[in-house]
Amino acid sequence: MGVTCVCPVPVAEGKSVQQTVDILHKKLEQLGAVKQGSFCVDCETYQSTGNTGGQPSKLLYVMHNSEVPLSCMALFEGGPCLTADANFDVLMVKLKSHFQNAKGHKVECRGSRYRYCDFLIKVGAVTMSSSARGISVEVEYCPCVVPGDCWNLMREFMQSFLGNNVPELPTVFAAKPEGLFAPADCVDTMTQYLELFNKLRKLQIPPSNVR
Amino acid sequence: MSEPISVGVNLDAFSHAISGIQALRSSVSRVFESLKDGMKNRETLEGREKRFISEFQDTLQAVNRDLNELERLSGLVGRPSESHPLHNSGLLSLDPVQDKTPLYSQLLQAYKWSNKLQYHAGLASSLLNQQSLKRSANQMGASAKRRPKVQPSTLVLPPQYVDDVISRVGRMFPDMTIELFRPNGTSAVLLVTLGKVLKAIVVMRSLFIDRTVVRGFNENVYSEDGKVRLTWAVKTDLPLSLLHYQLPQMPDVVVRSFMTWLRSYIKLFQSSCQRCGRFLQDGLPPTWRDFRTLEAFHDTCRL
Numbered sequence: 001m002g003v004t005c006v007c008p009v010p011v012a013e014g015k016s017v018q019q020t021v022d023i024l025h026k027k028l029e030q031l032g033a034v035k036q037g038s039f040c041v042d043c044e045t046y047q048s049t050g051n052t053g054g055q056p057s058k059l060l061y062v063m064h065n066s067e068v069p070l071s072c073m074a075l076f077e078g079g080p081c082l083t084a085d086a087n088f089d090v091l092m093v094k095l096k097s098h099f100q101n102a103k104g105h106k107v108e109c110r111g112s113r114y115r116y117c118d119f120l121i122k123v124g125a126v127t128m129s130s131s132a133r134g135i136s137v138e139v140e141y142c143p144c145v146v147p148g149d150c151w152n153l154m155r156e157f158m159q160s161f162l163g164n165n166v167p168e169l170p171t172v173f174a175a176k177p178e179g180l181f182a183p184a185d186c187v188d189t190m191t192q193y194l195e196l197f198n199k200l201r202k203l204q205i206p207p208s209n210v211r
Numbered sequence: 212m213s214e215p216i217s218v219g220v221n222l223d224a225f226s227h228a229i230s231g232i233q234a235l236r237s238s239v240s241r242v243f244e245s246l247k248d249g250m251k252n253r254e255t256l257e258g259r260e261k262r263f264i265s266e267f268q269d270t271l272q273a274v275n276r277d278l279n280e281l282e283r284l285s286g287l288v289g290r291p292s293e294s295h296p297l298h299n300s301g302l303l304s305l306d307p308v309q310d311k312t313p314l315y316s317q318l319l320q321a322y323k324w325s326n327k328l329q330y331h332a333g334l335a336s337s338l339l340n341q342q343s344l345k346r347s348a349n350q351m352g353a354s355a356k357r358r359p360k361v362q363p364s365t366l367v368l369p370p371q372y373v374d375d376v377i378s379r380v381g382r383m384f385p386d387m388t389i390e391l392f393r394p395n396g397t398s399a400v401l402l403v404t405l406g407k408v409l410k411a412i413v414v415m416r417s418l419f420i421d422r423t424v425v426r427g428f429n430e431n432v433y434s435e436d437g438k439v440r441l442t443w444a445v446k447t448d449l450p451l452s453l454l455h456y457q458l459p460q461m462p463d464v465v466v467r468s469f470m471t472w473l474r475s476y477i478k479l480f481q482s483s484c485q486r487c488g489r490f491l492q493d494g495l496p497p498t499w500r501d502f503r504t505l506e507a508f509h510d511t512c513r514l
Binding site for chain 1: 407408427428429440441442478480481483489490491493494495496
């Protein structure tokens with residue numbers, strides 16, 4: 001596991017999500033990247049039912065990543081994260097009385113996985129209730145474990161195929177003290193995906209409904 | 212057995228001991244012969260039994276005497292020479308099948324040859340070092356007559372000295388940790404951890420660097436081959452550096468310069484190439500460090 005950066009890519013003018021994704025794939029192949037299968041990241045939302053007083057109930061997000069197929073991550077936004085076995089989903093079913101599954105809020109990101117030298121690039125389309133909402137790009141640089149060190153390097157690489165859509169340093173890394181390296185589990189990656197999904201979710205829903 | 216026998220062995224006592232062994236062997240065989248022959252013919256059964264027992268006792272006492280004599284003689288012979296010239300490989304000389312597997316003699320020849328080679332190399336290097344580009348010839352005339360001083364052998368150094376040098380070098384660079392192991396014998400194996408960038412295993416032969424292996428920081432150091440292409444690129448640069456930093460007479464200077472060069476890799480992901488100004492070339496950061504200036508270059512930019 002190296003340093004991972006997840007960023008959204010705006011849909012190209014006058015093109016659909018799928019077409020933009022295809023354009024990105026072509027650019028990567030021109031660079032010399034090799035396709036290595038597909039990936040899938042999904043996120044389910046659970047709402048805690050034990051509502052004490054007027055406090056808004058906290059949302060629990062349960063996410064899966066095909067990079068670590070036997071694991072399941074459960075996290076609160078901005079809060080602690082739990083990495084568990086894949087059987088955690090079954091446990092959530094048993095905890096139905098405490099956590100309600102918001103069924104219409106399942107978000108999925110599917111796409112192809114490319115490998116270029118020591119980089120792993122995943123370009124996928126984000127769908128929510130089978131409607132495409134946006135595009136996500138995940139770039140992982142395997143040899144390095146310190147995000148501060150290789151950020152410029154990754155930026156240069158992303159510029160080569162994303163053009164001007166290069167993001168800033170992800171907030172996950174900016175919050176950490178200098179020199180702390182990305183841990184072996186993909187907590188940071190999942191946090192970034194969650195931020196991206198929530199951003200895309202808020203984009204096209206009327207502002208009164210935050211859930 | 213072309214080994215010269217050391218002074219500790221008494222040759223006379225040796226031959227006496229050999230005859231003592233023969234005497235012991237004959238008395239033991241006499242015991243068994245008398246047992247085999249059994250009781251001799253005598254008038255009464257008692258007489259036969261008595262005669263047999265007394266014969267048996269006599270032969271056993273003879274064996275006892277010969278054994279004591281042999282023990283006394285073996286004490287005089289002395290121990291074989293304790294100082295094996297090749298430590299455990301000296302035991303190869305005990306192999307009797309000489310013509311099929313002449314390992315020991317070949318081993319001795321190989322060591323003699325390498326010692327001679329080192330001696331000649333030392334002489335040659337001291338002579339060549341005197342050939343400086345000076346205009347005055349007086350210096351050279353005087354030294355040509357004088358026999359150059361023989362340098363002490365730098366190949367056989369006490370392990371404590373090696374430990375000291377390595378720990379001194381380790382203290383020089385705070386962000387580089389060096390752990391020393393001696394898994395097989397006296398050759399040191401160093402595990403160098405460079406910040407959070409990479410790990411290297413350096414195998415040494417006394418104070419000379421023999422071989423190096425480089426791995427990424429989060430890779431398993433002991434696994435067969437690194438998966439990251441970057442460390443493969445760095446790995447091919449290391450033997451070049453070993454060839455560059457060569458000083459047979461001052462190996463600790465070599466170790467220090469090698470570690471300084473290796474430490475320059477701590478900014479492997481942060482530095483851009485000095486020549487083209489970019490970070491990536493074919494997906495690799497600048498993996499080449501100039502030997503003198505320690506600047507970063509891409510592999511293709513250094514040419």
